[in-house]
Amino acid sequence: MILLGAILLIIGMLVGVSLLTTIGGVLLVVGAILWILGASGRKVGGRKHYF
Template sequence: MILLGAILLVIGLLVGISLLTTIGSVLVVVGAVLWILGASGRKVGGRKHYF
């Protein structure tokens, strides 16, 4: 999710499409939060690890 968000963010910045930039940044933030929660040992969505 973080990788997809980073790709969309870069494409949005290069092409100048603000919608892609917004979606990319949201995906990066959500992916980072899920990654941090999963790494800290908290269950995310009923799962111990988020993949």
């Protein structure tokens, strides 16, 4: 999710499409939050690790 968010964010900035930039930023932030929660040992969505 983090990789997809970064790709969409870069494409959105290069092309100038604000919708892609917004979606990419949101995916990047949500992916980072889920990654941090999963790495800290908390269960995310019923799973011990979030991949």
